[in-house]
Amino acid sequence: MDPNWSRKMSLGLGDHLDVDSVQVAISQTYYIDGGTNIESGMTKALADVFGNPGDRATVPDIMIVITDGQDFSNVTGAQQVAASRGITVFSVGVGAYVDYNQLVAIAGSTNRAYNATNFDFLDEILADICGNLGGSNSTNSVIAPRLPFSSEIAPKTCVFDVKSGFTKQEFCTARPYCYQIC
Incomplete structure (x- = not known):
């Protein structure tokens, strides 16, 4: 999902059926520099991804929002809708300019808001998110220290x-x- 101005869907849940295909599709997405409207991207995902083809009823619905933390929108409404539909939202801020309060607002919980100083931490964050889904009492301790x-x-x-x-x-x-x- 491209959360910037265009609200363009990059990948649908049923578009790719194997890891290699997903990795190729992700590598072909691009970053649009400029303002970030996370609320718009979350709303688009809520409308076009969850409850549509490819969304398996037996698999938990999760949304992972990865951002530089410099958002200009108000994500509260989108987060409330996700929570009301049973969709668990995780947020990952990458870089030195992350707004931790925004990450918490996106995720709806400090336990699902992650701060990484760079992209090298993403593997560890994904492992921790998977641990959260399995019911672990994760404190995100493997991640770079949270912003105060x-x-x-x-x-x-x-x-x-x-x-x-x-x-x-x-x-x-x-x-x-x-x-x-x-």
């Missing part, structure tokens, strides 16, 4: 509204900086 949480980049106000569709526990999971409420 900074209260300067967190929203200045935290308001829990039951009308938002979040339970208090979900709210606190997505917003660990709201310690006054949580």
